[in-house]
Amino acid sequence: MVEEFSTTQSQNKISNCYSITISKMDSKTNCCKREAAYCCNSGYLARKDSRAQLLDLRLRVQRSAANVDDSMRLINRLVAALSELLSMRSVSGILHTCATLDMATEHSQKCCEELVAVGAVGTLLKLIRSVSRSIPDQQVLKHALSTLRNLARYPHLTELIIENRGSVETILWEFLRNKEEAYFIASDLLKKICQNQKGVEAVHNLPALLRRLHNLVVELGKKAGNDKSYTRNLVTKEQAERRLRVAAELLELITNSGGQRN
Template identity: 65%
Template sequence: MATRYSQKCCEKLVDAGAISTLLKLIRSVSRSIPDQEVLKHSLSTLGNLARYPHLLEVLIDCHGSIETILWELLRNKEEIYFIASELLKKISSSRKGIDAVRKSPALLRRLHNLVEELSRKAHNEKRNVRGPITRENTDRRLREAVIILRMVTEG
């Protein structure tokens, strides 16, 4: 909560090494419900830190940060997906972030594959008689992935 309201708190946390600690924590969580709550709060905290341009650069420079966040985007389908999506959009809003994502062709390929998979899913769900909530969620996930992919590829 403190990172949501205070730049000073964010700066103190970053100075204390919070970004690398949070990334390590994110990589170590399991699929259990309590661990998913920890993951959600860890990503939200990184998102709060990334609101400040100078701290966003520290996040981008942290080894493995982009890969870790993208992995959570690929691996989650619900709330955590959208938290990771917002964080990747913040990263992709800076030139340094775009360059960091572009340095890894594997990450770009995975992001592109995600967009293709969600496009296929959205198309199939429109043909099938599934619940509108499922269709709406897939469409929303697709829109987020397309925005990120465009931000990264078009700069």
């Protein structure tokens, strides 16, 4: 009898605990449902109240777009700045314009196409040929090459760059003689050019510069392997190895593409 009574008590306790747990779960569920309903209703009321404000905002934007000064549009301002680039005398002004062109062409294909259509490639190449070795001019060179690199992201524009007289020679020459950041930008640009068959042919039509590229790879390889100063200066060593790797990759790309051409 005692055992039966104990068993009955245990079962009753378990049953009570289960009932309490179920009750709590139902309570939480109902609470969540009420909160969800409240949120939905609040969202509906907020959207309803702001409908007039959104309509007013939309109309104001449309009026602003209709009355905008066409000369103040970004692309038109870029075109105007490009047309004045070669006549500028202030290095800071030239640098600012080139940096703006670089940024705009990095983010907009339409800007790239519009600028190429108004002769940006020829203007930038003339600018590249005219810069000196001074630090400000090298900053100008960096942005000019970077802008051309941005244009070359699009195959149909790459072909227009290649077709511009002396373009490949100018870019390859800057790559060979530069030791700063412009070296790597010119390398990226040349790789894009060499992905086009006309670009490969243009490079192979410059045997003197091609020999210099080969000699550069050999020279950088010797320096990276023999110069003991590189082992003392880790940054210098990494920079030299990076320059070697970039030059070797470019030479290999040109050589392999030339083999396919033949």
